[in-house]
Amino acid sequence: MKFFPLSLLTKKFFLYSLGILAIFSYIFAKFADELVEKELHTFDLQIIHQVQGLITPQLTSVMKFFTFMGSIKMLLFLFLLSCLFMLWRKKVWEAIFLLLAIGGGTVFNLFLKWVFQRARPTLHPIIQETGYSFPSGHSMVSFIFYGMIGYFLLLFFERRVAKAISVVFISVLVFMIGLSRIYLGVHYPSDVIAGFAAGGAWLVICIMGLRVMIERGSR
Template sequence: MDKNEKIAGLAFLLLLGGLGIAALFIVLFAELAEEVMDKEFGLFDRAIIALMEAGSSETLDNVMFIFTEMGSVWFLTLSSVIILAVLGFQMKDKWGMLFFVIAVGGGSLLTLLLKHLYVRERPSINAEIDALGYSFPSGHSMGSLVFYGFVMYLVIRTRQRPWIQWVTVVVLSVLIIMIGSSRVYLGAHFPSDVIAGYIAGAIWLLLSLIALEWIQWHSRSPVPPVHALRKLLGPLYRAVRTKLPFFSD
């Protein structure tokens, strides 16, 4: 088995692993949604909201408003235009552009679909912080995870210096958490809405990135993925057949 086949086989296993993780997240989201609809998260939601209310202040109000704006539709839309310009004019990455639109745009449509599917009312209505419509899952949380998660992927994929990659991942991860926390602090969402938004966002982001990697792989690799996987797992299969007779024909 040559080096290209081995690399292709391992890459295919990673893609399958990503699909497995996405499937687990789907199950987790379904379980969470069922419990939320059965009102089994009431105590948890009230406890977190009470904790945040106890630590509120005018300064923190302003800070949280800034964070919530960084996950708003207008901010992510403007930022998306910038990312698309970089992908198109600087990186010449047509597949990256396509799947960025699919990830961010499709994620927004999925959020609306889920909101109208579960029809959960918000803890409070406030147009100034985009707290309109249904509550579950949190659109800010889902949208920010998809958008900033895709940016992390791009920074890692373009093989920036290690310290740049680490700083980007840490800073954007904290930003995603703070955007979700701001929605609870400002009374726009229940904590369970934010958790559900993160899970749904992770599912959609994973599926988008897996599809992108698959297409890029097909367009660049000389080795067919299924052929590479067969060659990679062939020795393991033969070893199992040798040691376990009931696997033989």
């Protein structure tokens, strides 16, 4: 196999990416360890009481909207729409890695849930969910999918203002999806944070792979 040298810019990109990957991995490992040691009870309850102390009928409708934005139905719809658009624009590798990101992330989340087998909270559930709780699937897969879309937008937009708006919009959307899971009583805060961390780690790996393939194709 012929060795494919990476450009200096990509090597720097990988260096920063590995640093971010290490941070995400550490955060997940920290919460996973505290879950096993049963040290998350106080942390979770304090945040749950603060978040659910804000419950109103109007805010509940807003939170249900955000949790729908992280649902399987919505993500599948947006995924198919995004893939069709990228294939139309002949962005084949982008479409492939979006599939790998969301598909692999979903399987990874199910595996982690099976490993930890944490029951869902029962304090004040506004909606009903089944399955294990740690890490949050909504938070993890939303972080991966919307994070990939955000990365594509950063590549697409040339103006810094457009890039900044994209980052802020994606960040707020993903944060609100995670917050909605706590508000609606179907996840502990630690589930959400661990979901973001695990999703972030997988997202970084996928972006690194995509970067290599795009650079290889450009040569």
